[in-house]
Amino acid sequence: GEDVEQSLFLSVREGDSSVINCTYTDSSSTYLYWYKQEPGAGLQLLTYIFSNMDMKQDQRLTVLLNKKDKHLSLRIADTQTGDSAIYFCAEKTISGGYNKLIFGAGTRLAVHP
């Protein structure tokens, strides 16, 4: 079946690194994604990783993928108050012949001074 799980909350101090973890179940997923949702807003695509990659870095963001364990993580370096948001992990899956994104419940990141 399709399932994506994330921890619900993470609190970090400003300037520290944040690591948000995610596990997924569909071993055939070819792409995995991280989205950010600020209060009252839609979702913004942060980054994505292809399943044949172990790591992807984009400025302060580092994505690590352990395909064997079906584990995905997002590391935010030098976390700022503007990073406070809900972060969603998602996997691309194929169902009924069509591509769909299955999302986790989201991790609420709180950044405190």
Place this chain on the structure above:
Amino acid sequence: SQTIHQWPATLVQPVGSPLSLECTVEGTSNPNLYWYRQAAGRGLQLLFYSVGIGQISSEVPQNLSASRPQDRQFILSSKKLLLSDSGFYLCAWSGQGQANYGYTFGSGTRLTVV
């Protein structure tokens, strides 16, 4: 450039009233379109997706329906709202064959059923 619009941004409706939420995409043709719902404190649930005009797939049995009368228009409806229909509704699109790059979401509609 491509843009996606959703309206209204907020809506308060009484139980038993009808619902119509609209989503339109500009700057692309033949997009895949999606409706998601985010209940309070919960994740995103895929409600409907459409790969073309008049083609609607439903993910979960529910009180809602979707229609795609035009290529870039996606409508979410209900004949009689329930309290449990309250939530944050998000429309999204992806290009045909470009779902690898994820979806682009609208700004959402917050629906409160009272």
